[in-house]
Amino acid sequence: MKSSKEPSVALDSNPEHALPATPKARIGIDLGGTKIEVICLEHSGLVSYQKRFDTPRDGYESILKALADAIYLADPETDPGLMKPIGIGMPGAVSKKTGLMKNCNTTELNHRNLAADLGEVLNRPVKIANDADCFTLSEAIDGAGQDYHCVFGVILGTGVGGGIAIHQTLLAGPNAIAGEWGHNRIPLERLQSDIDFPWALDRPCYCGQRDCIETWLSGAGVAKSYEALTGERWTAAQIFENPDQSEATQKTFQQYSQLCALSLSTVINLIDPEIIVLGGGLSKTPGLCAAIAGHWAHYVFSDQVDTRIESAQHGDASGVRGAAWLWSPSAYSTFR
Ligand SMILES: [Zn+2]
Numbered sequence: 001m002k003s004s005k006e007p008s009v010a011l012d013s014n015p016e017h018a019l020p021a022t023p024k025a026r027i028g029i030d031l032g033g034t035k036i037e038v039i040c041l042e043h044s045g046l047v048s049y050q051k052r053f054d055t056p057r058d059g060y061e062s063i064l065k066a067l068a069d070a071i072y073l074a075d076p077e078t079d080p081g082l083m084k085p086i087g088i089g090m091p092g093a094v095s096k097k098t099g100l101m102k103n104c105n106t107t108e109l110n111h112r113n114l115a116a117d118l119g120e121v122l123n124r125p126v127k128i129a130n131d132a133d134c135f136t137l138s139e140a141i142d143g144a145g146q147d148y149h150c151v152f153g154v155i156l157g158t159g160v161g162g163g164i165a166i167h168q169t170l171l172a173g174p175n176a177i178a179g180e181w182g183h184n185r186i187p188l189e190r191l192q193s194d195i196d197f198p199w200a201l202d203r204p205c206y207c208g209q210r211d212c213i214e215t216w217l218s219g220a221g222v223a224k225s226y227e228a229l230t231g232e233r234w235t236a237a238q239i240f241e242n243p244d245q246s247e248a249t250q251k252t253f254q255q256y257s258q259l260c261a262l263s264l265s266t267v268i269n270l271i272d273p274e275i276i277v278l279g280g281g282l283s284k285t286p287g288l289c290a291a292i293a294g295h296w297a298h299y300v301f302s303d304q305v306d307t308r309i310e311s312a313q314h315g316d317a318s319g320v321r322g323a324a325w326l327w328s329p330s331a332y333s334t335f336r
Pocket of ligand 1: 182214
């Protein structure tokens, strides 16, 4: 989830922490609310180490220690010239104004300078970025988007986020919100005449707006739509993974794929990416990419829509791979 991307990248800027030019291998970490996943990613793209740990729930210092212990296990090297650099992806953001973490759902991290603190403990450089950006970078470098100049990466899960990569370089922008798509309002009026559905409009979003794309395309959004249709409270996984597809689940899927097509048409109209790569739990819904592609010609301002849409090549591993790829020489635009 790129909840409120202000993201982008926080770098431990201690000059004593030497920056390797092009490292042979990198450590990538996916820091979630319940799990910490650590990988060692070789320059070839091969994962030579992988381990998962529980995220401590008893304060910032415990999280810092858990991260440090996990990194020492993955890379016990003590020679500063040989240590692997660290990239961390997580829901949340780094404030451009303060350099401190913000909007993290692991709330102990908010108002902390995680990159600098961890860099100090480990005596090596650390980069942190939003998880949707990490996802996009991974798919742009050696995933489904590797053969394309412009990649829009989308997370459809607990939250809805996005990232933009041009020539395998993430866009950040002066406000560090490039790709922050989930908190645009969805133009529902274009759909209401297309689908017969109990719309129950005006969904409030935690960001303060109403009917953000996230309120309709997230897992909770799907559950709300299904409840409006049936009166029953099911999770998105129960609705879309149910092998006995009822009329109600089919109708919810049709509405969801059309909502995705409408929302993504605004991206195509704006940046016209060559490929859109879907990640996150909902992206695994069978037939979703094809259904979206079948709907979006109706909404895109063009007589043709040749945009590709595919699921993430690296699946759930894309986030942690992208965190490691933050140490690719071209990961971020220098214009940030
Ligand atoms: Zn919102």
